[in-house]
Amino acid sequence: MMNKTSMIAIALLIFMGFYPLFVDSAWLAVGTTFLVFSVVAFSQDIILGRAGVFHMGHAMFFGLGAYTTAILNVQFGWPILATWAPSVLVPMFFAFILAGPIIHLRGDYLLVATIGFNIIFIQILENDIFGLTGGPNGIFGIDIVRVFGIEFASGTYMYYMAFILLGIALFIMRNLDRSKFGRAMFYINKDEIAAQSMGISIRYYKLYAFVVGAGIAGAAGSMFSVQYSAVSPEAFNVTQSIMFFTIVLVGGSASLPGVLIGTFIMFVLPEVFREFATARYLVFGLAMILTMILRPRGIWPVRFGNIPSYLKKDVK
Amino acid sequence: MDIFLQQIVNGLTIGSLYALVALGYTMVYGVMRLINFAHGDLVALSAFVGLTVYTQIFGESITALVAVITVFMFTAAIVAVVGVLLERLAYRPLRTAPRLSAVVSALGAGLVIQNSVMLIWGPNMKIFPSNIFPSTIWEISGIVITFTQVMILGLSSVLMVGLYFFINRTKIGTAIRAVAIDQDAAKLMGINVNRIIMIIFVIGSALGAVAGLFIGAYYRGVTFDMGWMYGLNAFVAAIMGGIGNIPGAMLGGLMLGLFNAMITGYISTQWAETFTFVLLIVILIFRPTGILGEKVAEKV
Numbered sequence: 001m002m003n004k005t006s007m008i009a010i011a012l013l014i015f016m017g018f019y020p021l022f023v024d025s026a027w028l029a030v031g032t033t034f035l036v037f038s039v040v041a042f043s044q045d046i047i048l049g050r051a052g053v054f055h056m057g058h059a060m061f062f063g064l065g066a067y068t069t070a071i072l073n074v075q076f077g078w079p080i081l082a083t084w085a086p087s088v089l090v091p092m093f094f095a096f097i098l099a100g101p102i103i104h105l106r107g108d109y110l111l112v113a114t115i116g117f118n119i120i121f122i123q124i125l126e127n128d129i130f131g132l133t134g135g136p137n138g139i140f141g142i143d144i145v146r147v148f149g150i151e152f153a154s155g156t157y158m159y160y161m162a163f164i165l166l167g168i169a170l171f172i173m174r175n176l177d178r179s180k181f182g183r184a185m186f187y188i189n190k191d192e193i194a195a196q197s198m199g200i201s202i203r204y205y206k207l208y209a210f211v212v213g214a215g216i217a218g219a220a221g222s223m224f225s226v227q228y229s230a231v232s233p234e235a236f237n238v239t240q241s242i243m244f245f246t247i248v249l250v251g252g253s254a255s256l257p258g259v260l261i262g263t264f265i266m267f268v269l270p271e272v273f274r275e276f277a278t279a280r281y282l283v284f285g286l287a288m289i290l291t292m293i294l295r296p297r298g299i300w301p302v303r304f305g306n307i308p309s310y311l312k313k314d315v316k
Numbered sequence: 317m318d319i320f321l322q323q324i325v326n327g328l329t330i331g332s333l334y335a336l337v338a339l340g341y342t343m344v345y346g347v348m349r350l351i352n353f354a355h356g357d358l359v360a361l362s363a364f365v366g367l368t369v370y371t372q373i374f375g376e377s378i379t380a381l382v383a384v385i386t387v388f389m390f391t392a393a394i395v396a397v398v399g400v401l402l403e404r405l406a407y408r409p410l411r412t413a414p415r416l417s418a419v420v421s422a423l424g425a426g427l428v429i430q431n432s433v434m435l436i437w438g439p440n441m442k443i444f445p446s447n448i449f450p451s452t453i454w455e456i457s458g459i460v461i462t463f464t465q466v467m468i469l470g471l472s473s474v475l476m477v478g479l480y481f482f483i484n485r486t487k488i489g490t491a492i493r494a495v496a497i498d499q500d501a502a503k504l505m506g507i508n509v510n511r512i513i514m515i516i517f518v519i520g521s522a523l524g525a526v527a528g529l530f531i532g533a534y535y536r537g538v539t540f541d542m543g544w545m546y547g548l549n550a551f552v553a554a555i556m557g558g559i560g561n562i563p564g565a566m567l568g569g570l571m572l573g574l575f576n577a578m579i580t581g582y583i584s585t586q587w588a589e590t591f592t593f594v595l596l597i598v599i600l601i602f603r604p605t606g607i608l609g610e611k612v613a614e615k616v
Contacts (some may be wrong), residue, residue: 054416101601107415108351112555115548116593123590188414242423249420282431288424289406296413 008275020156028155035162038263039169043216045245049253050185051209057114058244061091061214063236065221070139070192070231080145087222088215094212125233138232158227252298318458323581329465331573332472337550338565346496346560354425356547362528363538366391387469391570392522399521441539444532513540558609
């Protein structure tokens with residue numbers, strides 16, 4: 001069955017697939033970053049939109065992935081390909097260690113604790129701990145991806161790598177949705193107390209979401225560091241975290257098209273209006289308020305939560 | 317020992333500024349369950365408004381009690397109006413919306429205020445005149461206390477004690493506490509909830525305005541984006557004390573100020589924020605609702 005949504009999705013997919021053919025290199029880079037940020041936004045959505053964990057420090061896991069790749073490549077000479085696994089596992093490890101003791105906190109307390117993690121992370125980077133992070137300037141000269149002597153150096157290669165990464169992220173999210181995890185998440189998000197009394201371990205699933213989200217963000221971070229061949233602390237600060245947080249809520253939490261629209265509005269539009277630099281964020285703030293007033297659940301809210309389609313056949 | 321006592325004085329000064337700002341966060345949170353992310357930017361706005369009022373009306377030359385009082389009253393009034401407008405335009409339409417939507421609206425409102433300040437007063441640092449308060453300095457056995465510090469400590473204490481009695485002893489204060497406990501029940505008892513929320517924003521913004529002016533007078537340099545830093549510290553103070561709890565915000569502010577002063581005095585300035593947040597997280601691990609926060613049962 002083809003409905004309107006899946007037709008839009010296919011059209012978008014085709015457009016995104018051929019996008020590098022008709023843009024210059026600057027817009028190609030914007031497109032690549034859009035794809036990378038979408039992946040981060042989706043991983044933020046797993047934590048914030050699906051698990052309902054008030055998390056405002058996601059740039060930290062994005063940054064952990066980027067810095068893992070950068071440090072292993074530049075300081076220890078690992079090839080980029082070999083840094084992919086650590087750049088996913090390191091953020092997952094830290095997500096587990098850091099979120100474990102505080103995941104039971106009430107929403108707003110969690111919000112400020114996660115902001116705190118992000119600020120500590122930035123201070124560690126800026127103070128150049130163990131001489132590894134390069135201080136406020138960051139790390140330069142990150143290698144490109146090489147497989148059997150083929151060099152994936154051009155902007156087009158970068159774009160398609162990010163495109164594949166987004167595909168993998170969406171595949172993981174679809175599988176999560178259709179698994180026991182997805183159903184538990186959906187239930188917890190609807191009614192935490194009811195879920196708990198049915199024997200669903202809220203702590204376990206929230207932590208699970210946190211760790212999975214951190215891992216996906218880490219993969220995006222690795223891609224980001226290769227794309228720019230440099231990393232620096234300000235790309236991963238709290239402002240950036242707030243952007244990912246806002247992307248999910250402005251677009252529509254737990255909604256795939258919503259998160260894409262959110263990323264487009266929060267990242268690509270400011271690029272388009274770069275000339276109006278001074279007044280840009282004023283308009284931006286007004287737009288955030290207006291969007292929330294007119295569409296409190298986001299621009300493209302999810303209709304049936306994430307109930308798998310085979311369960312909602314008779315609905316509607 | 318001298319450094320220790322000196323850092324206590326400095327810490328209490330910064331702490332009372334944090335406490336004044338934290339009260340704004342905690343009062344709004346107590347009644348609306350909303351983190352008012354724009355509050356820090358209101359503090360920054362008040363510093364700029366105060367500076368303009370002072371230099372435009374009085375010129376930079378005089379140091380008179382009347383002038384200073386006028387500046388404080390005038391700025392507090394303007395910022396209170398902005399606070400009320402903020403609630404009307406950005407928060408009231410979202411009172412029944414999901415909680416995080418209001419948070420995004422608050423973040424947007426913060427951006428609007430911050431960038432308006434930048435567009436009006438420019439992106440560069442503005443310097444407060446040095447003669448707002450007399451430059452008298454007291455030296456007691458090696459500890460230096462400035463007139464500005466005495467003013468900050470004195471006026472903040474008066475305001476905080478005043479607020480405590482206002483909340484606990486007056487009719488409006490009782491109404492505020494009632495709305496904080498249960499809005500619907502309060503409405504049924506004939507309390508005008510909208511008016512109470514307006515009063516909350518007037519008081520919170522005015523206290524923030526006083527803090528903003530003190531920040532200008534104490535540190536001299538003010539920037540359009542400084543609200544984020546002071547706001548975040550004050551918010552951390554409110555969380556430490558137990559958000560929604562008024563004595564908690566005062567305690568949290570003073571505690572955080574003292575802690576910061578000790579860290580910067582003895583350990584390092586580079587890691588100051590790290591220590592702040594480690595302290596916060598440790599407090600939250602052992603007391604998940606802050607130091608004075610009550611344990612609230614989940615409402616079903």
